[in-house]
Amino acid sequence: MARARSFRSSPSRSWPRRFVGWIIRAILWFLGLSILMVVIYRFVPPPITLTMIGDMVGGRSVHKDWMPLSEMDPNMARAAIAAEDGNFCRHHGFDFAAIQKALQGNEVGRKYRGGSTISQQTAKNVFLWQGRNWVRKGLEAYFTVLIETIWGKKRIMEVYLNVAETGIGTYGANAGAMRYFDHDASRMSVTEAARIAAVLPLPKGREATDPTGMVRRYGNRIAARTGPMQRAGFYGCLK
Template sequence: MAPIARSRRPARRRSWLRRILGWIVRLVLGFILLSLLMVAIYRFVPPPITLTQIGDITEGHSLHKDWMPLSAMDPDMARAAIAAEDGNFCTHHGFDLKAIEKAFKANEAGRRLRGGSTISQQTAKNVFLWQGRSYLRKGLEAWFTVLIEHLWGKKRIMEVYLNVAETGIGTYGANAGSQRYFHHDASRLSPTEAARIAAILPQPAERAAIAPQGRVLRYGNRLVRRVGIVQRGGYDRCLR
């Protein structure tokens, strides 16, 4: 009987391995199907809430957001976002390899930490994921970036980005930011106002769109000039 008992152990191990592998396959397939479903729905429906917004609520902040279609928003807002965040937005397929390489070299050289994320990557992170730095989040961000580039297209990506990006503590979207800072909606932003909103996008909790000072003021003034360059150079052609 002893030899028979020993012979069953490898079979039991193989059975457990098959079960574990089966669950892993189910989880992966479930995640793929769920992510495809969410991306497909958000192609037409505004995301109701994001993990970042939930974080604001748990910290006691009230949310201020007011969805505005890209077609109703002043075109200078999208141009300012391109000038500030992603000059190659209309030509890349979700990832700007040159910008990533520049960011990597700058960080390796010990200069001010900077990222190489495109607007597409930032949209994927803001809508589907959480803030912070980790290999897991970056991997998921890449997956969702590929999905929205193929299923949404550039206009929808920009529209969602300009409606979910944080523009102040508890304030999300260019329209809510415009109402908060300039007391009118984003349909009639001036180039200066659009540039000031774009200038605070990287650090909305630390930068001011009203009466900006120092580096933020200088950066905003540069962005005002770049808005015209984006328009004349056709860097926003995928949004027209």
């Protein structure tokens, strides 16, 4: 009677399987932890971001003072939308028309505001690092889908206005208002909100109290947009 043969996996076969197993487990852990973080931050203010840590490592002090959206003057959210993402209430995280316009502008050498939405900027600011590379952009898209699904527009705007850099070492509209105007963000004029919004694209190189420079001119344009946009219903998701 023939003896049964026993087969054992050779090391050359087991290593690829183990490696694939590690990759699958790492992906599952990442998915689970990332979703858990997004759920937690739906209710809890993010305590710190990588950008803030970078400032502290560089020897800068960090100034931030969380303020709920319900307490913040509505002028601030309106100015942010007018300046950074006019279709914030109308898209689901990605403004493909703005992305296409930015790409076309880059092709012909013109400078356009980037195609990133407020949702994308919030995902980057809270969960990722600054800089431009395809890995970060891919993760940014992933977290954008998560926060659009789990947080909703009001929470996205609330977190954005509390973690966005509004000056050197200054984070959030409330800390920005106290830095520039000596009062908190619960009462802001259209002009004040617009000037803080004008700082957002380049917070380390602009000052909201610059009386005659580019910030004032850009702020005036933002302020002029807010009224017509409000009448046209561009802020409806914040009600």
